[in-house]
Each structure stands twice: as structure tokens, then as C-alpha cells.
Amino acid sequence: MNNTNRFLNRAWLGLVGLLLLAGGAAAIALGSLPEAAERWTSTAPDVISSVSGWLRDSPVGDAGFSWLTIAVIAAIALIVVLLLVFIIRQGNGHTRELLRESSGDNGETIVEAAVAEQALREALHAHREFISSSVSTYRVRGASVLKISTVCQRGVSPTAAVRIVERHLIALDALLGREVPALLQISGGFRARTTGATRLL
Amino acid sequence: MITHPVYPRLLRRETHSPRSVAAIVVAIVAILVGLYVATELVLALVEAPALLISPSDALLSLGGIDRVIPGALIAGGVLAALIGLALLILALLPGRRARHRLPSERLAVVVDNEVIASSLARTATTAGGISPDNATVTVSHRRALVEVQPPSGLPVDEAEITRAVEERLDSLEARPGIRSKVAVARHGKVGA
Incomplete structure (x- = not known):
């Protein structure tokens, strides 16, 4: 329902996974293959000396340090900020607006999501089939979509649950004069399973 | 749909x-x-x-x-x-959740497998005339396993339970489709 970029999540996991896999494989090779260790011993000093050479050749004035170090710190800071944005953007996509319609020259009519949310919550609350239910509104591809989550009592037929919600939603359609797209999620949950055992003695 | x-x-x-x-x-x-x-x-x-x-x-x-x-x-x-x-x-990997889609004329519906299982357990025990606690149902992506524990000394009608469970699954029309298997335990439970 939310607008989490799932492809980005998977790409990020895949990238880190590949890096760890490659690093791990390299370490295993270094520890187990003498040839790999030999090549490491022969090339590593050259690499280190050329890195120290770059650091020497790129001083910031007379400060005694390299601007390459500053660049690396800046790059790390940028990556950290990007990752923070990445984390914060997970799970967004809620909206408070259900419908917006311009009525000719006389302005606009806005129906807030709370109207539908409260109406449905109130209606579903009256049914014993549901232990609890919640309604929220998301923006999906430019349309407001209602998400109705219900926790059912033990043994309730999912079909019956769907019919109840359908009935209330159709009543809401009549009220609003529009069919708002909606998603119903039916779950069981902990309380549904621990409803007391029946015992006849 | x-x-x-x-x-x-x-x-x-x-x-x-x-x-x-x-x-x-x-x-x-x-x-x-x-x-x-x-x-x-x-x-x-x-x-x-x-x-x-x-x-x-x-x-x-x-x-x-x-x-x-x-x-x-x-x-x-x-x-x-x-x-x-x-x-x-x-x-x-696709990362499938333990959920099924249900048909509806008006909205999109997903239902947790455990809700389907709980409903099938009630169907099976009602059809078998036994206590609701004596059926264990496991629902996975494409199958439902209904295990029934009969009360000691009383036979249960396995055919009747199977028919009821299949009828319930047919009316559910979950996607992807679920096939059922009913297993009645060979030994009964006292007081079940």
C-alpha cells in the first residue's frame, strides 16, 4: 500500500550482499591458497606506496594533510545522509485527502479521508466477527485508496468477512457518490487463537 | 474481479x-x-x-x-x-507472504493463511460433530492439511469432513487455489 521503493530495497540488499560475498571470498582465498597470499604480498606494498604518494601530492595549502582525505570524509557524509533518507522514506504514502473535485467556477470540494475512515471503523466495530479493525488511506498512483485491516475471531469464514465489509463499503459509495478503491486485509492474530477452549463435562 | x-x-x-x-x-x-x-x-x-x-x-x-x-x-x-x-x-527471492487473494466485486482482498486455516478447522469440526479444538489445520501456498483428532470410542465421518472442507474451499475461491487433504488420527483422545 505504501510507496516504499521495493526495487531500491532489493538493489541495496543485493549490492551489499555482493560486496560481502566478494570480500569474504577474497579472505578465504588469502587464507587457503598460497598463490593468492603470494600475489597479495607482492602487490600490496606497491598499492600502499602509491596511495601514500597521492596523499603527499595533494596537500591543502601548508596544512599538512591531503584534500583526498577531506574528499573521502565528504563522500562518507553524503552516503550517510542518503542512507538516512532511504530509511526515512520507508513506509510513506499516507494521505488525509479522500476526494477532491472542482465544482465549476465556485471552487473545490475536498472530502477528507477521516470521513470514510471513521464511518467504516464505526460500522465494522458493531460486528462480532471482527476483534478489531482499522482503516487508513494511502495515495497509490494518484488515487486515494482505503486500506481496511481487520482481525477476525477464530473460525470466522473469510467470505463472510468480505461480504460484511463489501456491504458497508457500498453504503459508503452511496454516501460519497463515488467508488473509492479499497483493499481489505483479513488477519487472525494472537487473540484470535487464544479464545477460550470449549469443554463440556 | x-x-x-x-x-x-x-x-x-x-x-x-x-x-x-x-x-x-x-x-x-x-x-x-x-x-x-x-x-x-x-x-x-x-x-x-x-x-x-x-x-x-x-x-x-x-x-x-x-x-x-x-x-x-x-x-x-x-x-x-x-x-x-x-x-x-x-x-x-520473491518473498511471498503467507496470504491469499479473495474475489470481490468491489474491493481487493487479501487474507492471511491462518484465517483460512481457522475457518477450515471450524468447518471440519462442525461437519465431524466434534469439539472445535480437535482439528489442526495448516494452510500453505497451495494446500491445506486438516488433521482431525476424533474423540475416543466415537467414529468420525471422514468422508463427510472431506466433503465439507472441499465445499468451503470451493466457495472461498482463494487465489492461488488451495487443495485440501483430511487426515483423521487413528487413535482417539479421551474427552475430546
Whole structure:
């Protein structure tokens, strides 16, 4: 329902996974293959000396340090900020607006999501089939979509649950004069399973 | 069944994992590592003592890493490779949730497998005339296993239970479709 970029999540996991896999494989090779260790011993000093050479050749004035170090710190800071944005953007996509319609020259009519949310919550609350239910509104591809989550009592037929919600939603359609797209999620949950055992003695 | 253009997208997203938890955990670890490296770099710049190891010492010891005990190197490598493999698997597998889609004229519906199981358990015990606690139902992507524990000394009508369970599944019309199997335990339970 939310607008989490799932492809980005998977790409990020895949990238880190590949890096760890490659690093791990390299370490295993270094520890187990003498040839790999030999090549490491022969090339590593050259690499280190050329890195120290770059650091020497790129001083910031007379400060005694390299601007390459500053660049690396800046790059790390940028990556950290990007990752923070990445984390914060997970799970967004809620909206408070259900419908917006311009009525000719006389302005606009806005129906807030709370109207539908409260109406449905109130209606579903009256049914014993549901232990609890919640309604929220998301923006999906430019349309407001209602998400109705219900926790059912033990043994309730999912079909019956769907019919109840359908009935209330159709009543809401009549009220609003529009069919708002909606998603119903039916779950069981902990309380549904621990409803007391029946015992006849 | 599909009455709105966003429904296929909603249903696909509700029946598959977003991988948010794994992505956030990996991102937090990466942020911590990045902050640590940046701290060491800044400390080296102002010529303050390093927290653990200064960047130049780290570079030098990385050059001599092949002199670390091979066992430790291999163990570290295996650990890193295993974590990497686990992350790759998370990235590539579909990550299906234990949910099914249900038909509706008006809305998109997903139902947890445990709700279907609970409903089938009630159907089976009602059809068999036994207590609701004496059926265990497991619903997976394509099958439902109904295990019935009959009360000691009273036979249960397995055919009747099977018929009722199949009828309930047919009327449910869950997608992907579920096939059922009813197993009645050979030994009864006293007081069941």
C-alpha cells in the first residue's frame, strides 16, 4: 500500500550482499591458497606506496594533510545522509485527502479521508466477527485508496468477512457518490487463537 | 474481479514482502561503519589519538593481512560470505507472504493463511460433530492439511469432513487455489 521503493530495497540488499560475498571470498582465498597470499604480498606494498604518494601530492595549502582525505570524509557524509533518507522514506504514502473535485467556477470540494475512515471503523466495530479493525488511506498512483485491516475471531469464514465489509463499503459509495478503491486485509492474530477452549463435562 | 486499475498493484504488494526490515538494518550498520571511519579520518586530520586504529595504520595492516593466522582469515571470510549470500537471497527471492487473494466485486482482498486455516478447522469440526479444538489445520501456498483428532470410542465421518472442507474451499475461491487433504488420527483422545 505504501510507496516504499521495493526495487531500491532489493538493489541495496543485493549490492551489499555482493560486496560481502566478494570480500569474504577474497579472505578465504588469502587464507587457503598460497598463490593468492603470494600475489597479495607482492602487490600490496606497491598499492600502499602509491596511495601514500597521492596523499603527499595533494596537500591543502601548508596544512599538512591531503584534500583526498577531506574528499573521502565528504563522500562518507553524503552516503550517510542518503542512507538516512532511504530509511526515512520507508513506509510513506499516507494521505488525509479522500476526494477532491472542482465544482465549476465556485471552487473545490475536498472530502477528507477521516470521513470514510471513521464511518467504516464505526460500522465494522458493531460486528462480532471482527476483534478489531482499522482503516487508513494511502495515495497509490494518484488515487486515494482505503486500506481496511481487520482481525477476525477464530473460525470466522473469510467470505463472510468480505461480504460484511463489501456491504458497508457500498453504503459508503452511496454516501460519497463515488467508488473509492479499497483493499481489505483479513488477519487472525494472537487473540484470535487464544479464545477460550470449549469443554463440556 | 478486478474493478480498479490499481488493484493488481495493491494485491501484488500485499502478498509479497517489501524487504524493508532487512534493508533498514543493513543501512543502519552501513551508517555506523561510515560514521566510525569518518571519525577516525577526522581524528587523524587533527592529529588526535585514534579511537581504535588510525587510517594509515589500518592501511598498512591491510597490506599485511595475509600474515594473519589463516584460520582466522578463513573464518572471517566464511562469515562475511555467508552474510553476503543471505542478503543476495533476500534480494532475489520473491518473498511471498503467507496470504491469499479473495474475489470481490468491489474491493481487493487479501487474507492471511491462518484465517483460512481457522475457518477450515471450524468447518471440519462442525461437519465431524466434534469439539472445535480437535482439528489442526495448516494452510500453505497451495494446500491445506486438516488433521482431525476424533474423540475416543466415537467414529468420525471422514468422508463427510472431506466433503465439507472441499465445499468451503470451493466457495472461498482463494487465489492461488488451495487443495485440501483430511487426515483423521487413528487413535482417539479421551474427552475430546
